[in-house]
Amino acid sequence: MAMKLIRTQAGDGIFVNLIKDDRFKHDRIAVNFILPLARETATGYALLPFLMQRGYAGCSDFTAFARKLDELYGATVAGKVSKAGNYQIITLTITHVDDRYTLNGEPLAEECARLLAEIVTMPAIENGRFDPEAVATEKNSLADTIAAEVNDKRSYAVTRCTELLFEGEPLAVKQYGYAEDVDAITPESAAACYEAMLSTAAVEITMIGPSAGEAVTGIFREAFQKALENRNRQPIDPDFEMEQKIPTEVRRVTEEMDLTQGKMVMGFSLLPAEDKKAQAVSRIATAIYGSSPFSKLFMNVREKLSLCYYCASRTMASYGYMLVDCGIESANQEKAEAEILHQLDEVCAGNFTETEMENARLAVVNSLRTVTDSLSAMSSWLLNEILQGGDSADPTDEIELTQAVTAEEVRDYMRSAKLSVVYLLAGPGKGE
Amino acid sequence: MKKEIIRSQRLGEEYIRVEHPSGLTILLYPTPKLASTYALFATKYGSIDNSFRRSDESEFVTVPEGIAHYLEHKMFDCKDGDAFSKYAKTGANANAYTSFDKTAYLFSCTDHFEESLRILLEFVTEPYFTEASVAKEQGIIGQEIGMYDDDPDWQVYFNLLGALYQEHPLRIDIAGTVETIARIDADLLYRCYDCFYNLHNMVLSVAGNFDPDAALRLCDEILQPAAPITVERAHVSEPEAVRTHRVDVSMPVATTMFQVGFKGVSADEKTNYENQIIDEVINEIVAGEGSALYRELYDQGLINNTFGTEVMCGRDYMALIFGGESKDPDKVYEAICREFDRLKTEGVSAADFERCKKALYGKYIGIFSSSSSIATVMMETHFFGLGAFDVLEVLSGLTLEQLEARLRENVDTARSALSIVRPMA
Numbered sequence: 094m095a096m097k098l099i100r101t102q103a104g105d106g107i108f109v110n111l112i113k114d115d116r117f118k119h120d121r122i123a124v125n126f127i128l129p130l131a132r133e134t135a136t137g138y139a140l141l142p143f144l145m146q147r148g149y150a151g152c153s154d155f156t157a158f159a160r161k162l163d164e165l166y167g168a169t170v171a172g173k174v175s176k177a178g179n180y181q182i183i184t185l186t187i188t189h190v191d192d193r194y195t196l197n198g199e200p201l202a203e204e205c206a207r208l209l210a211e212i213v214t215m216p217a218i219e220n221g222r223f224d225p226e227a228v229a230t231e232k233n234s235l236a237d238t239i240a241a242e243v244n245d246k247r248s249y250a251v252t253r254c255t256e257l258l259f260e261g262e263p264l265a266v267k268q269y270g271y272a273e274d275v276d277a278i279t280p281e282s283a284a285a286c287y288e289a290m291l292s293t294a295a296v297e298i299t300m301i302g303p304s305a306g307e308a309v310t311g312i313f314r315e316a317f318q319k320a321l322e323n324r325n326r327q328p329i330d331p332d333f334e335m336e337q338k339i340p341t342e343v344r345r346v347t348e349e350m351d352l353t354q355g356k357m358v359m360g361f362s363l364l365p366a367e368d369k370k371a372q373a374v375s376r377i378a379t380a381i382y383g384s385s386p387f388s389k390l391f392m393n394v395r396e397k398l399s400l401c402y403y404c405a406s407r408t409m410a411s412y413g414y415m416l417v418d419c420g421i422e423s424a425n426q427e428k429a430e431a432e433i434l435h436q437l438d439e440v441c442a443g444n445f446t447e448t449e450m451e452n453a454r455l456a457v458v459n460s461l462r463t464v465t466d467s468l469s470a471m472s473s474w475l476l477n478e479i480l481q482g483g484d485s486a487d488p489t490d491e492i493e494l495t496q497a498v499t500a501e502e503v504r505d506y507m508r509s510a511k512l513s514v515v516y517l518l519a520g521p522g523k524g525e
Numbered sequence: 526m527k528k529e530i531i532r533s534q535r536l537g538e539e540y541i542r543v544e545h546p547s548g549l550t551i552l553l554y555p556t557p558k559l560a561s562t563y564a565l566f567a568t569k570y571g572s573i574d575n576s577f578r579r580s581d582e583s584e585f586v587t588v589p590e591g592i593a594h595y596l597e598h599k600m601f602d603c604k605d606g607d608a609f610s611k612y613a614k615t616g617a618n619a620n621a622y623t624s625f626d627k628t629a630y631l632f633s634c635t636d637h638f639e640e641s642l643r644i645l646l647e648f649v650t651e652p653y654f655t656e657a658s659v660a661k662e663q664g665i666i667g668q669e670i671g672m673y674d675d676d677p678d679w680q681v682y683f684n685l686l687g688a689l690y691q692e693h694p695l696r697i698d699i700a701g702t703v704e705t706i707a708r709i710d711a712d713l714l715y716r717c718y719d720c721f722y723n724l725h726n727m728v729l730s731v732a733g734n735f736d737p738d739a740a741l742r743l744c745d746e747i748l749q750p751a752a753p754i755t756v757e758r759a760h761v762s763e764p765e766a767v768r769t770h771r772v773d774v775s776m777p778v779a780t781t782m783f784q785v786g787f788k789g790v791s792a793d794e795k796t797n798y799e800n801q802i803i804d805e806v807i808n809e810i811v812a813g814e815g816s817a818l819y820r821e822l823y824d825q826g827l828i829n830n831t832f833g834t835e836v837m838c839g840r841d842y843m844a845l846i847f848g849g850e851s852k853d854p855d856k857v858y859e860a861i862c863r864e865f866d867r868l869k870t871e872g873v874s875a876a877d878f879e880r881c882k883k884a885l886y887g888k889y890i891g892i893f894s895s896s897s898s899i900a901t902v903m904m905e906t907h908f909f910g911l912g913a914f915d916v917l918e919v920l921s922g923l924t925l926e927q928l929e930a931r932l933r934e935n936v937d938t939a940r941s942a943l944s945i946v947r948p949m950a
Contacts, residue, residue, distance in 0.1 A: 116558040118894045143830070155823070159815035163880040166887030190887040194536070196921060226824070234829040237850055240779035241831070244677050350777045351949060354671035387613040399664030402672055420672050448614075455616025455636075462635035463561045463618075467895055 096465075098475070098486035103314040104321060106328025107296040110479055111305040112471070112486050118194050120202055120302030121468040122309070123186040124213045125476055126294035127331050130181040130263040136235075136270025137286040140278055142172025142183050143231040144223055145216050145287075153217035153224065161208075166190045168205050170212065177480060178333050178412045179263040183290065185213050188468065191303045202304035203312065210316035216287055222280035223287075236275045239267070246356050246518060251418055254358035254516040257346060258414055259338070292326050299475045301468055333480060335365040337413050340513035347517045355423035355519040358416055359433060364509035365413035369483070371506075373457075373494035375410035378503045380453035382406050382440050383417060387452050389436040389445070394419060400429050411481070415510060423519040430515065443504040450500055457495050461488040533914040535921075536893055540903065540913065541737055547748035548724035552903040553740055554732040554913075556896065560635050562733030563896035564642055565904050566649050567629035569728075570721035572699040573839070574626070576759035579720050585759050588717060589708040590694075591701015594623040595666060596714050600630065600649060602658050608648040617641040623699055626839045627908060628721075633897060638735045639743060646729075646747045652718045654711040663706060670700050677778045677946045681848065684772040685784045685944035691768045693761050695842060724751035730904040733896030761841065765940060773945040781947040783854035785861055788940040789843030798909035801838035802919045803931045804845055808834035809881040810873055810928075811864055812847055818864045827857050840909075845936065854945050862938040869933050878925045886920055 100110045128138055148158040162168045168189035175182045187209040192200045217224060243249050252267070259265035298313055340362055366372040383390035383406025394404040404419035421429050439445065464470045465487050478485060527544040540554035572594060576587040600621070601608040612619040617634035619641075630649050634641050673679045687696045700706075731740055767788055789804070791797055812818050812834055822828040832849035851857050892898045903913045 118890050156815060156817070156820045159813070159819075160880060163809075163813070163815050163884035166890075167884030168887065190890050194887075194890045196883070196886060230823065230826060233826055237780050237829050237831070241850065243777070243779045244782070246675050247672075352777065353674040354668060385613070386609040386619070395665060399661055400668075402665055402669040420668055422668075422671075452613040452616075456613070456618070459616040459618060459633075459635050463633065466559050466561045 096486040098484060100479075100484065101310060103298065103310070104296070104317045105326050106330070107298070107317050108479070109298045109300065109310045109313055110475060111300045111310060112475065113303070113305045114301055115303045117191070117302050117468055119188055119190055119468055120205070120300070120304045121186060121188045121472055122206060122209055122298065122300040123184050123472055123476070124209065125297045125299070126183040126290050127297065127329070127480075128181050128183065128290060128294045129329065130176060130179050130266045132266050132271075135181055135266050135268070136274035137278060137282065138181055138183055138290060139174045139268065139270040140231060140235050140275075140283055141287055141290060142174055142185060143234055144227060144283060145185055145212055146170050146172035147227065147231070148217050149212045150215040150217050151211055155227070165201055165205060166195055168201065168208075170209065174268045176268040177477075178335060180331055181266075181268060183294070185209065186472075193303070203308060206309040206312045210313050214291075214316045214320035218284045218287065221284055223283045225280045228278065228280045228283055232275050232278055235269065236272055239269050239272050239275070246350070246352060247418065247420065250356035250358045250516060250518045251416060253348070253518070254360045254416060254514055257344060257514045257516060258360040258362070264412065288324075291320065292324055293329055295328050295331050297476060297479050299472055299479075301471050301475065331480065333411060334367070335411065335413050337364050337509065338362050340511055343512050344514045346514065347519055349519055349521050352518065352520045354420045355426065355517055356418065356420055357426055357429060358418040358516045359430065359512060360514035360516070361415040361417070361510040362513050363408065363410075363413050363415050364506065366410035369481075369490055370494050372410045373491060374498050374502045374506045375408050376457045376495060377450070377453045377498045378440065378506050379406055379408045379415070380456050381445055381449050381503060382437065382507065385453065385456050387449070389439060390417065390433065393436055394429060394432050398428070398432060400425050400432070404429070404433070423517065426517055434512070437507065437510060440507045441504060441510075443500060445500070445503075447500070450503070454495055454498070458492050461492050461495065464488055531912050531914065533917065535917055536914070538893065540732075543741065545724075545744055545748060546750060547744070548751040549744070549748060550728045550907060551741070551744060552728065552730045552907060553737040554899050554903060555735060555737055556733055556899070559733050559896050561633055561896050562635070562638050562731065562735040563631065563633045563900045564645060564729070564731040565629050565631045565900045566645050566729050567627050567727060567904050568721050569626065569726050569908050570628050570717075571624050571626040572697065573694040574721065574758055575694055577720060578757045578759070580755045580757070586716070588713055589701060590697045590705040591666075591699070592709055592713060592717055593628055594700045595662065595706055595709050596717055597621050597623045597628050598662050598666060599654050599659060599714060600652060602653055603648050603651065604653045608644060611644045611648070612641060615641045615644065625695055625699065629904065635734075639739050642731075642740060642743050643747065646743060649722070650748065652715065652722070654714050656711050659709065659711045659714065666700060666706055667703050670698070670703055673698065673700065677776050677782055680774065680776060681782050681784050681944050681946045684774060684946070685786045685846070685942060688769045688772045688942035688944055689767050689786045689788045689844060690842075691764050691766070693763045693842060720756045723754055723756075724748065725753075726756065728904055728907050730900045730907070732899035732903065767940055767942050769942065771943050771945075773947065775949045776946050778946060778948050780850040781852060781854060781945060782848070782850050783857065783946070784846055784848035784944045785858050786942050786944070787845040787865075787936050787938070789845060789935045791841050791843045794840045795910040797838050797840065797843055798906065798911055799919050800843060800931060800935070801836050802916065803923060803928055804836040804843070804935065806878070806881050806885055806920075806923065806928060807932055807936075808836060808845060808847070809885060810877050811868065812861065813881060813884070815880065818860060822857060822860060827851050827853055827860070843935065854943060858943040862941065865936050865938055869936065873925060873929055873932070875925055878928060882920065882923060886917070889916055889920060892916070
């Protein structure tokens with residue numbers, strides 16, 4: 094692990110972050126637009142990646158665009174919406190095979206970079222609007238995506254619990270927005286949304302792979318310069334600091350659906366981890382409590398009591414909350430909840446062994462080291478690193494800090510956990 | 526011990542194939558530049574192998590549905606604790622899965638490879654079940670089955686297989702049902718183990734940052750020569766025709782989901798795997814994002830960006846699957862059938878063929894980037910009688926004539942079905 098992160102400015106609030114890495118057979122470039130997460134704007138922004146991934150000014154025909162990508166050895170352009178704390182992130186990515194591996198030695202890297210640069214700076218907007226047919230189709234797709242949230246019961250229950258935890262705050266806003274807001278989007282308003290995004294978003298471009306370098310960086314620098322020539326750009330300066338939201342009481346919500354298995358999610362507020370050191374403590378604490386197959390939750394709720402197939406905790410350390418979720422017979426809810434809380438008390442009381450600490454260190458270090466082996470994992474890690482103000486090219490610091498976490502730190506950290514919401518998605522007649 | 530180096534000129538990479546005296550085939554693909562190592566210890570035994578005869582026995586035995594998966598769960602129990610707590614001491618990330626035709630035990634690690642490989646080789650070759658430990662698993666697997674019962678993607682898929690196949694055990698859920706797993710006991714598990722976890726029926730596939738000699742030394746130390754037995758699987762006489770053309774159920778979903786399947790023509794294992802690659806190009810030509818059909822359906826709002834295709838392939842089954850969300854799945858089904866018929870009569874354009882072949886080639890190259898996908902493709906191709914690099918060779922050598930012949934031979938819209946999961950009224 095001796096890679097270097099090179100971060101250069103490509104415009105006002107626009108940065109290119111590149112890691113040249115010859116180990117991969119593909120290259121990946123991602124353009125991330127970071128925007129404040131708000132109920133009023135979330136849906137409009139969420140439509141943009143759907144529209145932008147199907148073509149751009151230079152090739153607005155969807156089929157011609159798809160064929161162009163096929164000719165580039167199946168290069169994939171993907172639009173994505175995600176959430177990071179109080180921010181909504183619109184990402185457009187291109188992943189393509191590296192020049193060394195084409196059948197006849199065709200070079201692809203610069204062409205693919207140019208393609209993505211044009212997709213993000215020259216979308217298919219004509220006369221102040223996107224193509225009305227494309228907007229209508231993609232509005233349906235977005236509405237379907239929003240509606241389909243309910244299809245995966247486990248993630249639906251997790252989303253519901255998060256909404257309840259942060260009711261009325263940006264963190265509760267859904268990343269894809271709201272069905273009732275999709276209708277109001279017009280070809281003009283979608284173009285206005287794009288304008289707002291280009292003018293106000295903080296932009297972080299990440300490029301990783303054998304071809305990442307100055308040539309590719311230059312393509313993005315020029316594309317953004319050109320696009321911003323006649324625009325008044327005033328980018329936001331994202332601030333990811335959070336405060337712990339201490340609950341005054343435990344909120345219990347049960348919702349019914351025609352299901353075989355109940356899904357319970359318990360939401361806890363936690364002290365937000367402000368730096369890498371605190372995040373390392375959080376990782377170890379989470380591995381001991383509920384994210385590993387040797388964790389207290391797995392060993393007790395699943396293995397000892399046979400109450401479920403999965404029972405796991407996940408911690409959003411920077412944003413100060415933890416979710417524990419399990420799939421159970423709804424009749425077993427009380428039993429499972431009691432055991433989940435009991436195991437938390439055990440961690441808070443320091444009732445875990447040095448072996449458990451060592452196992453957690455090994456597992457966390459293993460997963461951190463694995464990050465550098467995949468383009469997608471590297472991409473997500475790098476974006477997070479940049480958002481947290483870091484400048485490393487790999488998780489070496491995290492690994493060192495993880496090795497140094499003590500049992501007392503784990504105990505003290507978990508003591509900040511306050512149960513805030515108990516959400517149950519249950520079969521009919523199984524709720525209250 | 527027979528040792529062979531398998532090379533790819535295209536990638537400039539190679540791996541080692543060893544026929545170990547124990548009977549096990551060992552595939553080792555060192556990639557020193559990666560941080561991680563991924564190891565798979567797999568047996569050619571899955572949910573469809575529920576009726577079989579050992580070469581040293583006279584009678585066929587039929588076992589309860591879901592037993593291969595149940596056995597996978599119980600293999601983690603050891604005399605001295607369970608395998609997960611052993612892996613906890615090495616930091617490896619361990620797991621296992623059971624599919625229609627194989628069961629694989631795996632770990633991924635960045636350190637302590639030899640300790641983890643030792644754990645893997647030992648626990649998979651030393652079964653240890655008691656009546657109590659087998660009974661304990663009923664609750665956990667029961668909840669796993671419940672989870673899949675509520676999963677609309679799973680339901681739409683198995684309803685499709687139930688429509689396409691009349692007799693083939695593909696129709697049956699991999700985990701079985703709460704009723705069938707209730708009949709599983711320690712004796713039955715040992716019986717299945719003794720048949721299918723014979724090293725001649727298994728493969729060890731390792732890729733990543735590891736020392737191949739160290740891996741071989743551990744195999745020499747731990748693996749005992751396997752008894753020279755073979756297993757005969759009961760022949761399934763699956764009629765050509767499908768059971769039904771349409772299954773339509775309601776579940777608590779927000780959008781209507783569907784899968785269209787075409788029951789294909791199965792040949793021998795090796796040919797099936799090669800055909801799978803050709804079929805993937807066919808799917809791309811018919812319904813990839815660059816196809817006229819995709820455009821037509823998308824513009825009419827009949828499909829959305831969840832639409833996708835896949836090829837299902839096994840030792841005695843082949844199927845093409847198209848699925849996603851739609852407000853009118855019957856129309857999508859009709860359109861796909863129409864497009865297949867058109868292509869079979871009019872032929873495929875050379876431009877479409879070259880374009881889709883290129884697109885797929887770029888994706889296949891990606892397989893050789895990560896330790897997990899390398900180990901997986903070595904294991905899969907081995908079970909089908911091929912080498913890992915053959916995937917690239919079959920694809921790059923594919924001609925339009927071959928593809929058209931395959932299309933005409935394999936796809937018959939009379940052997941197709943539609944499975945729908947729609948929202949509850």
